[in-house]
């Protein structure tokens with residue numbers, strides 16, 4: 163039995179460190195090596211034929227599989243409690259690979275309305291070219307899911323918590339609704355990471371990740387992952403991934419494997435900072451509202467408690483003076499970095515209305531819950547007092 167498989171019996175924090183490691187090291191190495199090889203030699207023509215035919219396991223070509231990438235995939239499958247996992251070039255590659263595998267001409271998708279921007283764009287403006295339609299609904303209200311399902315619905319896609327509005331959908335309840343209609347459920351688990359939330363245990367069929375965020379955790383590489391609960395889904399999606407070719411390269415996989423080892427340490431520190439910052443912001447005179455799942459006034463606080471092992475390190479808040487107030491904060495932070503992306507060890511701040519969403523019409527923005535005053539914070543692992551001081555001085559520059 164490989165060490166990877168044995169790691170399934172360990173506790174979560176130990177799995178994060180030991181999953182995916184090779185069962186039989188070559189030179190006794192402690193860290194998985196980078197197998198920087200595009201192709202793998204066969205000992206005989208028969209062996210080549212058996213590997214291609216799936217009768218024997220073994221490596222063939224790095225677009226199809228690679229030992230370093232496989233180590234990352236084994237780790238992801240263990241952490242998410244799945245049958246198997248696939249690593250992809252980016253998070254969007256993971257999401258699109260599942261869409262390509264499960265949707266046909268005429269298929270219909272039900273999706274959380276405030277999904278990641280690029281996910282919304284592909285569903286709304288690209289898959290429509292192939293006759294795939296999507297209904298976007300507020301999935302925090304389960305009756306909206308039931309109402310949106312049609313005879314041609316082939317996928318329920320949930321993002322929870324959502325980016326940047328931190329809305330939380332009940333995974334167990336929504337999976338039960340979809341399964342009553344024979345529809346598979348995919349969850350974008352990027353914001354929580356498997357350390358805090360394991361959707362497959364709650365009934366979801368597929369989990370997707372932007373590994374760029376919490377799992378890698380160091381803002382230095384992009385990547386994506388797909389984990390399935392069942393073998394049939396794994397085989398279907400793997401076939402599509404292999405021929406469409408958005409697989410991950412071994413060097414990228416190695417960096418992410420390295421990042422994952424500190425996931426528990428990083429998230430424990432970051433979410434402790436996030437809770438304290440949420441409480442500080444909640445009392446700040448220049449802040450009008452705070453949305454953090456750990457605050458009891460969060461509308462889905464109880465759902466978060468039920469399905470998450472912690473409240474994470476993402477939060478958003480409103481500042482006085484709306485758009486202008488947000489710009490003042492962006493231009494005044496020092497230690498905190500003004501940048502998109504999230505889940506890194508350093509704290510990042512973003513103001514959608516003046517940065518990422520300037521081209522989105524105000525009405526559409528408001529509908530997605532992105533008000534002019536909304537500031538998003540990805541809390542990192544710095545000292546809490548330094549973060550509090552930096553936010554305080556930036557907020558105090560907003561004129562009354």
Ligand SMILES: *Cc1c(COP(=O)(O)O)cnc(C)c1O
Pocket residue numbers: 252253254255278321325350352353371372373374375384385386
């Ligand atoms: C970043 C992100 C993605 C896209 O991932 P990339 O690695 O940038 O392609 C998808 N979903 C969520 C929730 C994200 O935050």
